[in-house]
Amino acid sequence: MNIELQFSGGMELLFDGQRSIKVVLPSNVTTMRDLIAHTKDHYLKERPELFVQGDSVRPGILVLINDADWELEGELEYELAEKDVIVFISTLHGG
DSSP states (O other): OEEEEEEETTGGGGGTTOSEEEEEOOTTOOBHHHHHHHHHHHTOOSOGGGTEETTEEOTTEEEEETTEEGGGTTGGGOBOOTTOEEEEEEOOOOO
16 A cells, blocks of 8 residues: 655654655555554654553644545554655744
8 A cells, every 4th residue: 555654843864764655555554553654663653652652642643534634533543545645843942
């Protein structure tokens, strides 16, 4: 399955400066829960504690699935589909 991951609000710094990654997922990655673990294991370059907490993203990270808040889509249980665009945006900023 082909999807696109996008990172913004500082999240891209954890992914080697990449704002967008086109991904071909293995067949065992079917839900957002699976995708978060897969993203952490294969694409995250530094400081995993700033991206994940348990099996989800850290509080303060907004997740969009095809431009909709993931809370409207079932969060971790959302079943991924071909050509989904998943966006991770950090809402935590220093001051």
